[in-house]
Amino acid sequence: MLQFTLLVLGIQLGFSSFIYYFNARTRAQRFEFRLANSATLAGRVLVRTHKLEVGMLGSLHRRDLLTLPLEQISIYGPDNSLRYSSSDNIDQATNRARLGRLTPGQLTSFPRVGRRETVGLVFSEAPNANYRIFVSAEDRAGWAQLRQLGLLLVLGNVGALVLTILAGWFFARAALRPVARISRQASRISATNLGRRLSEGNGRDELAQLAQIFNTMLAGLEQAFETQKSFLAHASHELRTPLTTLTGTLETALEYDTSLAEARQSMSQSLEAARRLTALTNGLLNLAKVDGALPAFTPVRLDECLNLALQAVRMQYPGREWRLAFGTLPAKTEADLFMLSGNAELLTTALLNLLDNAGKYSTGPVQTALAYADDHTLCVRVTDTGPGLSADELRHIYEPLYRAAGALARPGYGLGLPLTQRIVQRHGGRLEIVAAPGQGTTASVWLPAAPL
Template identity: 75%
Template sequence: MLIRHKLLLWFTLLVLGLQLGFSAFVYYFAAITRAQRFELRLTNSATLAGRLLLPLLKGEAGNRGRLRRDDLLTLPREEISIYGPDGLLRYSSADHIDEATNRARLAGLGAGQQLRYPARGVQEIIGLAYPRGATTGYYRIFVAAEDRAGRAQQRRLGLLLVLANVGGLLLTVAAGWFFAGVVLRPVARISRQAGRISAASLGQRLSEGNGRDELAQLARVFNLMLAGLEQAFEAQKTFLAHASHELRTPLTGLVGTLETGLAYDATLPEARQSMAQSLEAARRLSALTNGLLNLAKVDGALPAFGPVRLDECLHQALRLVRASYPGREWRLAFYNLPTDTEADPFMLPGSAELLTTALLNLLDNAGKHSDGPVRTELGYADAHTLRLRIIDEGPGLTPAELARIYEPLYRAANALSRPGYGLGLPLTQRIIQRHGGRLELTSAPGQGTTATVWLPATPVPV
């Protein structure tokens, strides 16, 4: 269902519910008021009958002949029955009155009481115990009548409320349709603008309207997403360009060496030399391809994490770099470790293989560029965060180089003469991020480089 239709439906149901509730209240209040008003009229009729008829009903038989039954009937279909203190019928305005029911009610109508009884068809009934002197006792007067005017007025009110609700419903639907269109007009505008944006026009941005309401916030978030997509597309283009260049170089060397050897190598030594050059180019191509595959793999689905000891990953990475740089001095220090617990302080959830790869890349970069010892420090930044720092004494990096250091296949000027393809740091950064951590490099020309890694720790009892 369209949002416009949902808004219209909800708005209509809400207003209709309010209308029906208000109409029911008005109708119910009017019905109660009519019933109370007519009950008062019945009471007045009973009182009037008592005042006028009881003096004539003192048991004088001659007085009854002078009464006409319809003398006091002022209400539609009015019926009056009067019973004496002895329970005998003294007066009846009509012969068809259900006196059996009235007699059954005599016992329940106490002295001085006035009771309202269930209606008989359209007739409403009250009973009144009317006093007639201290010695005479109470007379029971029953009056029944039809409230034609009141019920007609109530029917007209009901019809008026029905018509008002139908008209209000139609107006509500029209108003809801109009206001839903007004409210959703900016959404339609954003939809049209977004529909014109494609991969070739990611530089376009959505209008943020007044800049204050929720739709402006939505447009702002969408613009931020577009900016991120534009940046990602640009990074992808740069990555593809660098990858093509890096792959083309060893491929060109490999093909050229093989073609030269096939055309000109006439002796075994010459052929062996061409094969050796081709093998070196193939190894470079294989290393570059593996690096690109690892970078793509870490962006995909990772295996389920388990408990990993970061110090063991660090020791394994140090063992590998010591073998690669036998003349380099590697220093390791631990600091700020918790002393009030028996849990393993270096435990965290993750992948031991990936974390070892990340630490090995950082140590390899430090050993590759440092002219002096490489210091490694492992400890706690706070109660729940492990911090690893790798400090070298290399040539350092400029601010411009630091800004691009995480771009795949980017290499700083001082690294062009050294082995590598510019994939280690991007791969390391993504591994650290996938483990909920953060990698930061600080450097200055001539002052070396410091790589700092923060990772969430989960100490467990040993």
């Protein structure tokens, strides 16, 4: 409100100064014109009628030509001698000093002394008879009008300033009222009640848009908190199982194992539980690693990453049939195909997770396709013939440690797809899972390709 008031005040003062200056200039020009007319009239009445000769003034009195307030007229002859003055107390020394500044055919204005303004001109009666006339007076009416205008502008600016402050205060309160409401509502939202939302007002203005942005942010935070709760719950459960198994096996072995065979069996069970615990911990660490800072990306061949992932799953699932096909390829180009900017290790891990899920849940052949979706996008598609997923399961598959009902009897911890999704997102791509119960699952990855 203060800035707005100062801005309006500055505009008012600038506009008022312009008006006052313009009127002051107009008054000076107007009065100068009146002084010039008075000097011309004096020349016509006194010089042209030859009444300035000694004894020729006749019945003309000094004050007969005076038409302006406190007017003074002085006329000098061709020999620079004073021929006429309307008063005896005129400062003729100043007029004599100004004689050389007068030019024939040109009106000369002199600096104002107090309120008295003076002009001078050359009145030519004959080729060699130039009379110099000085006329001075005070523009009482003009100055009075200028004072009234100044007073009016001052009062108008003061009144406008008061109205501006009141209007600014009113509109500031009206404008900040929704902000105060949003602040009160936001202060009531905490980690325990993230389900509350801010009022979006009319849904059209800037404050409504701000409230919508906050509500979107709150929805994201609520989802993140729910995901974190689910993650912690699943992580606690998954970590508790191998730890419980490991602890129980060791306690049982310590208490009851009396032979080497029994001890070896307990050690084998403990080792398996420790391996499960290590695998789960490594999965959680990889998930956290992807969320952190990644090494600088380098040029990577996606087909090589896919081949490395296929080699790994062929060794892990030797009885499974793995098919690889190449789809649409771009027209002739001198650049290498299937190139993109990224991290080869992470991309191989992402593709290996998709292939591992296909091999884990499918008994039939697994179809893998690599192609260009367009000149700027690479696409990898993995299709299996497994049991598929329901719509509700598809909504949760990207949550860490979430496992579908059909996956509970299979090895794994529910970290593969969340890790793959984050790797793909960090590479500027997109992961999409399409599935239906009994119809298998298709996982598609789109990644930005290097320019061809």
